[in-house]
Amino acid sequence: MTKTISKKELASWLDGLMKDRNLIAPALADQQTVFKPVASVDEIAFDFKNTALSPKEWFFPTTEPLFTIYQKDGVTELQPIDIEKESVVFGIRPCDAAGMKLLDKVFLAPPADAMYAERREKTTLIGLACSEAAPQCFCTSMGSSPGNAGDVDIMLAEVGEGYTVEAVTEKGNALISNLKLSDSNESAPEVKCPAELQVKDVSKAMQTRFEDDYWSRVADRCVHCNICAYVCPNCHCFDIRDYPTSEKTERIRCWDSCQSPGFTRAAGGHTPRPTKASRLRQRFYHKLLYFPERFGDYQCTGCGRCVALCPVNIDIREIITDIQKPGVKSGTKA
Amino acid sequence: MSVDYQPKIIGFLCNWCSYAGADMAGTSRITYPSNIRIIRVPCSGRVDPLFIAKCFKEGADGVFIAGCHPGDCHYVEGNYYARRRFVLMGSLLEYLGIEKERYQVEWVSASEGKKFTQLVSAFTDKVAGLGPRAEGQ
Amino acid sequence: MDENIINQIREKAKELLSSGTVECVIGYEAGTDGMTSRPAFIYEASDVERLVFDNTCTHNLATYLINKKTNKVAVVVKPCDARGINVLLSERQIEREKVYVIGIVCQGVVPVSWSGSGKDLQMRCKLCNQHAPVIYDFLIGEPAVEPVPTVSPWTSVAEMESKSSAEKTDYWNKQFSKCIRCYACRQVCMGCYCKECFVELLDPEWVGIKIDTSENSMWNMIRAFHLSGRCIGCGECARVCPVDIPLGLLNMKLAKEVAEHFEYRAGLSAEVRAPLATFNKEENLGIGE
Numbered sequence: 001m002t003k004t005i006s007k008k009e010l011a012s013w014l015d016g017l018m019k020d021r022n023l024i025a026p027a028l029a030d031q032q033t034v035f036k037p038v039a040s041v042d043e044i045a046f047d048f049k050n051t052a053l054s055p056k057e058w059f060f061p062t063t064e065p066l067f068t069i070y071q072k073d074g075v076t077e078l079q080p081i082d083i084e085k086e087s088v089v090f091g092i093r094p095c096d097a098a099g100m101k102l103l104d105k106v107f108l109a110p111p112a113d114a115m116y117a118e119r120r121e122k123t124t125l126i127g128l129a130c131s132e133a134a135p136q137c138f139c140t141s142m143g144s145s146p147g148n149a150g151d152v153d154i155m156l157a158e159v160g161e162g163y164t165v166e167a168v169t170e171k172g173n174a175l176i177s178n179l180k181l182s183d184s185n186e187s188a189p190e191v192k193c194p195a196e197l198q199v200k201d202v203s204k205a206m207q208t209r210f211e212d213d214y215w216s217r218v219a220d221r222c223v224h225c226n227i228c229a230y231v232c233p234n235c236h237c238f239d240i241r242d243y244p245t246s247e248k249t250e251r252i253r254c255w256d257s258c259q260s261p262g263f264t265r266a267a268g269g270h271t272p273r274p275t276k277a278s279r280l281r282q283r284f285y286h287k288l289l290y291f292p293e294r295f296g297d298y299q300c301t302g303c304g305r306c307v308a309l310c311p312v313n314i315d316i317r318e319i320i321t322d323i324q325k326p327g328v329k330s331g332t333k334a
Numbered sequence: 335m336s337v338d339y340q341p342k343i344i345g346f347l348c349n350w351c352s353y354a355g356a357d358m359a360g361t362s363r364i365t366y367p368s369n370i371r372i373i374r375v376p377c378s379g380r381v382d383p384l385f386i387a388k389c390f391k392e393g394a395d396g397v398f399i400a401g402c403h404p405g406d407c408h409y410v411e412g413n414y415y416a417r418r419r420f421v422l423m424g425s426l427l428e429y430l431g432i433e434k435e436r437y438q439v440e441w442v443s444a445s446e447g448k449k450f451t452q453l454v455s456a457f458t459d460k461v462a463g464l465g466p467r468a469e470g471q
Numbered sequence: 472m473d474e475n476i477i478n479q480i481r482e483k484a485k486e487l488l489s490s491g492t493v494e495c496v497i498g499y500e501a502g503t504d505g506m507t508s509r510p511a512f513i514y515e516a517s518d519v520e521r522l523v524f525d526n527t528c529t530h531n532l533a534t535y536l537i538n539k540k541t542n543k544v545a546v547v548v549k550p551c552d553a554r555g556i557n558v559l560l561s562e563r564q565i566e567r568e569k570v571y572v573i574g575i576v577c578q579g580v581v582p583v584s585w586s587g588s589g590k591d592l593q594m595r596c597k598l599c600n601q602h603a604p605v606i607y608d609f610l611i612g613e614p615a616v617e618p619v620p621t622v623s624p625w626t627s628v629a630e631m632e633s634k635s636s637a638e639k640t641d642y643w644n645k646q647f648s649k650c651i652r653c654y655a656c657r658q659v660c661m662g663c664y665c666k667e668c669f670v671e672l673l674d675p676e677w678v679g680i681k682i683d684t685s686e687n688s689m690w691n692m693i694r695a696f697h698l699s700g701r702c703i704g705c706g707e708c709a710r711v712c713p714v715d716i717p718l719g720l721l722n723m724k725l726a727k728e729v730a731e732h733f734e735y736r737a738g739l740s741a742e743v744r745a746p747l748a749t750f751n752k753e754e755n756l757g758i759g760e
């Protein structure tokens with residue numbers, strides 16, 4: 001037995017949520033579907049494959065002030081940033097929700113990142129199962145699935161003229177407590193993810209291939225932009241800089257990427273990864289070896305954005321496959 | 335527009351001519367609007383288009399550049415190169431929405447103190463006439 | 472796919488690699504989506520079968536020459552990419568003796584995104600009046616009568632020019648506000664080879680790390696400016712932009728100014744200096760009259 005809600009009721013429920021919360025949902029912005037704050041249910045795109053950018057920026061913004069320092073009458077004052085009211089992220093896909101779990105491991109590990117923690121605390125995630133997978137998707141291989149409810153507070157899946165509703169967490173339960181749901185025998189059809197990868201031995205294989213020529217061969221093609229890191233729901237590196245003016249100093253945090261030449265450059269100019277090949281290798285070692293060693297999971301949830309958006313087809317699925325076959329040069333197809 | 339509106343104008347003046355021209359205007363006690371904040375550069379060729387972009391980004395209402403007359407550059411060719419850049423930069427600014435009246439390049443020699451004050455006065459009037467820059471411009 | 476072109480590329484690549492003439496052949500191979508092509512670096516004669524050529528070969532491979540300066544390499548170029556080689560040569564970034572140019576007489580490429588390609592030609596191809604490369608060591612295909620473009624290159628530029636300042640500001644702010652500063656536009660550009668880009672300089676810091684409209688505008692404006700008279704119009708920057716900023720509309724504006732003021736088009740010859748790297752004493756360009 002499942003609980004369902006009609007499309008109309010869903011709309012009026014979301015409408016109600018919007019009254020005292022920010023509603024962040026997939027919506028069209030200049031021809032692309034992205035997560036953004038919406039002011040009306042009409043703006044929401046219910047029918048999309050996956051958004052161009054991941055919803056991570058609502059927890060870990062592209063740019064955010066961490067605090068401001070004022071100096072008044074000889075007294076230095078540090079002013080923390082106020083976090084907005086409660087939010088709801090509607091329409092998050094299972095892969096991106098799994099990505100939030102991974103970000104949690106990084107940002108909530110003690111000492112927790114105050115800004116991230118507060119935003120996370122104040123936000124409810126409403127998941128939306130995929131009714132169709134995109135050709136770049138491989139979530140199933142990375143431990144999730146198009147209908148996985150494990151990483152959200154409330155899970156919805158489209159059935160007929162409505163959605164099935166499942167409250168996964170206490171937070172989710174609280175949000176739907178006043179909702180009138182109907183009982184139904186229907187359940188959402190199972191959706192298949194196109195790629196089935198073998199991932200079991202990846203970390204083991206990575207341990208032996210650090211010095212392999214493979215990396216410089218793949219790096220030949222990589223143009224070393226930051227696209228893959230910026231569209232990834234799990235990449236979390238940042239840079240911090242202070243901006244002083246005569247009245248105040250703002251400390252700013254911004255996204256950064258291991259592909260950029262200035263990444264982790266130390267005072268004095270030393271860069272631990274001076275070559276393009278070493279930077280490309282870092283990306284995959286972090287995702288497929290260092291992160292699992294430290295946190296137990298691959299740092300990739302199979303959303304496929306980097307696969308689709310890389311200008312030169314550096315395909316993590318291909319790398320996962322290649323790396324488990326000793327002696328492979330760049331160029332086997334995933 | 336309020337009558338009190340005072341545009342902020344940044345002036346890049348070549349040390350060898352225009353800056354001396356401005357100096358001469360001063361010593362001859364010719365008055366001109368004090369809206370212009372002058373930055374002395376060794377040659378008009380030193381004015382990187384980045385400087386111009388940065389001025390507008392930081393909120394300047396107008397940018398005025400002056401160098402030696404063609405043929406008189408202290409470094410012989412600096413202003414020949416510079417004027418090509420200035421022309422392209424001017425059209426790019428206009429294309430991005432910064433009115434072309436907010437940007438002017440002139441040749442002013444050390445003896446042209448009078449001309450300098452006239453140009454700056456006219457430019458200031460023009461920029462003031464446009465009013466403050468639009469939000470986000 | 473044109474089997475004839477592909478076979479000639481493979482044969483040439485094999486010959487160059489087995490004779491040791493070049494260390495590597497930079498060409499195209501099939502991508503993982505099974506529909507579009509991607510750049511390929513072939514080091515061994517036994518790998519030449521990977522090489523392909525079709526109308527999804529959009530990448531400008533001249534970009535890669537900057538990273539391959541030590542040993543001689545061969546590169547497959549379309550006519551537009553070939554102009555890029557001329558730009559690099561005239562700016563002394565690569566040495567002619569170290570590049571073996573395999574030029575292709577091109578029939579145009581289609582808009583490409585992962586797992587999909589359009590039917591219609593790309594805009595640059597509709598504007599193209601030069602289907603044979605301007606520079607090559609080995610030419611594949613017969614240069615036919617040169618095409619006369621049916622579209623004027625400056626139509627979209629003129630449309631933007633005719634807008635009011637407020638409309639222009641509005642339009643570009645909207646576009647630049649989307650920028651996430653991934654710098655993919657810079658990274659794929661054959662003209663953007665500076666070891667240290669102005670956008671990453673710390674002292675002075677021209678562009679702050681804040682990803683906001685004001686900083687982004689500075690970045691986008693100067694990126695375009697630094698390519699004025701150097702951009703060959705390959706359109707790669709706009710193709711790779713993940714947030715679809717119409718970078719071509721900026722580049723084209725500067726190309727138009729360069730054409731009008733200096734009667735110059737980038738990359739037609741390796742001997743001529745780019746317009747901002749030279750001058751003409753007689754011109755007055757409307758300054759200081």
Ligand code: SF4
Binds near residue numbers: 222
């Ligand atoms: S893998 Fe692709 S998206 Fe990532 S840096 Fe390289 S070229 Fe850019």
Ligand code: SF4
Binds near residue numbers: 659698704
């Ligand atoms: S600016 Fe863009 S269109 Fe021009 S050469 Fe560079 S990548 Fe190609």
Ligand code: SF4
Binds near residue numbers: 649652691715
């Ligand atoms: S590719 Fe697009 S988003 Fe990336 S830096 Fe360039 S303009 Fe900005």
Ligand code: FES
Binds near residue numbers: 378402
């Ligand atoms: S020295 Fe005055 S313009 Fe060059």
